[in-house]
Amino acid sequence: QVQLVQSGSELKKPGASVKISCKASGYSFTNYAMTWVRQAPGQGLEWMGWVNTNAGNPTYAPDFTGRFVFSFDTSVRTAYLHINSLQAEDGAVYYCARDIARYGSGTVDYWGQGTLVTVAS
Amino acid sequence: QSALTQPASVSGSPGQSITISCTGTSSDVGRYNYVSWYQQHPGKAPKLLIYDVSNRPSGVSNRFSGSKSGNTASLTISGLQAEDEADYYCSSYTSSNTLVFGTGTKVTVL
Numbered sequence: 001q002v003q004l005v006q007s008g009s010e011l012k013k014p015g016a017s018v019k020i021s022c023k024a025s026g027y028s029f030t031n032y033a034m035t036w037v038r039q040a041p042g043q044g045l046e047w048m049g050w051v052n053t054n055a056g057n058p059t060y061a062p063d064f065t066g067r068f069v070f071s072f073d074t075s076v077r078t079a080y081l082h083i084n085s086l087q088a089e090d091g092a093v094y095y096c097a098r099d100i101a102r103y104g105s106g107t108v109d110y111w112g113q114g115t116l117v118t119v120a121s
Numbered sequence: 122q123s124a125l126t127q128p129a130s131v132s133g134s135p136g137q138s139i140t141i142s143c144t145g146t147s148s149d150v151g152r153y154n155y156v157s158w159y160q161q162h163p164g165k166a167p168k169l170l171i172y173d174v175s176n177r178p179s180g181v182s183n184r185f186s187g188s189k190s191g192n193t194a195s196l197t198i199s200g201l202q203a204e205d206e207a208d209y210y211c212s213s214y215t216s217s218n219t220l221v222f223g224t225g226t227k228v229t230v231l
Contacts, residue, residue, distance in 0.1 A: 035220070037167075044124070044225040045159075045167065045210050061219060062122070095166060106155040106214030109178060111166035 002026040004096055004112035011118045012086050020081040020115045022096030029077040030054040033099035035108050036070060036081050040092040048094075050104035053079065059104055083117070091119045125150065125211055125223035132229040138199040141226045143211035144192060149221055151192035155214035158187055158196045162207045170209075171196060198228070206230045 007021040022034065036048040049060040051070040058070040069082040079096055094115050097108035126144040133139040143150065143158075150156055156174045159167035169178055171187035174194060184199045194213070198205055211223035 037222075045161075045212075045222040047212070047220040047222055050220075059218065097167075100172070104218070104220065106153075106212065106220045107157050107169070107172040109169050109172075111168070114166055 002098065002110045004098060004110055006094075006096060006112040006115045009116040009118070011120065013121055014086055014088060014119055016086050016119075017082065017084045018086060018117055020083075020094055020096075020117070022079040022081070022112050024077045024079070024098070027098070029072075030074055031102055033102060033104050034070070034072065034079040035097045035099050035104065037095040037097060037108075038064075038092045039095065039114075040089075043092075048081075050099060051079065052103055054102055086117075086119045088119050091117060093117075122149075122215060122217065122219060122221045125213060125221055127209075127211060127223040127226045129224070130227045130229065132231055133198075133201045134231045135201055135203065137201050138197060139201060139228065141196045141198075141209055141211075141228070143194040143196070143213075143223045145194075145213055145221070146192055148216040149213040150189065150194050152216055153214045154189070156187070156189060156194040157212045158185070158194075159210045159212070160205075160207050161210065167210065201230055203230050 035050040038046045048064045051058040067084045072079040096112040098110040158171040161167040175187040
């Protein structure tokens with residue numbers, strides 16, 4: 001069955017970087033785009049962007065350009081979210097989610113369990 | 122891209138039907154039939170309920186149905202059950218080739 005397993009919670013200081021992993025299983029990794037979604041404490045879902053895991057071209061939402069980077073490694077069927085120069089407002093749960101198409105179609109059908117990032121000095 | 126507008130909360134008694142609206146613009150909801158709905162219980166990841174306006178994935182109860190008229194999409198939950206108490210989010214593909222989520226609706230079963 002399709003599974004997305006994310007890395008564990010992170011506690012980071014302001015200015016540091018973090019790398020969240022999302023390991024996929026149960027399907028052909030390069031046949032589906034991967035979407036990233038942020039959820040701040042007590043808030044709604046924010047679309048961060050998606051990456052075509054076959055062609056490699058990422059698309060970022062306007063609020064997530066610059067410090068946020070999507071990458072992936074097909075050999076280990078894993079997608080990554082890098083966040084640089086962490087700020088307090090980056091503290092949130094980050095989800096990876098599989099798109100139903102190879103490109104970003106807008107529909108995601110399977111979600112990871114979420115990774116909590118806490119930014120505090 | 123502004124979030125799609127949903128009511129903050131909707132409530133109903135067990136067995137009743139409720140409808141959650143999701144209002145966008147002619148650049149997203151009104152332009153594409155790529156509207157999805159997700160259910161999220163506290164502390165859990167969202168779950169896909171409806172895609173392409175009105176399609177249900179395998180395994181999703183037929184008590185959940187979706188529709189769209191103009192710039193507004195709707196999710197109806199019929200035969201409301203205690204387990205339906207959760208947050209619900211809509212999403213839509215946009216003319217900028219991006220995705221936008223709704224503001225979210227908390228459903229309370231009275």
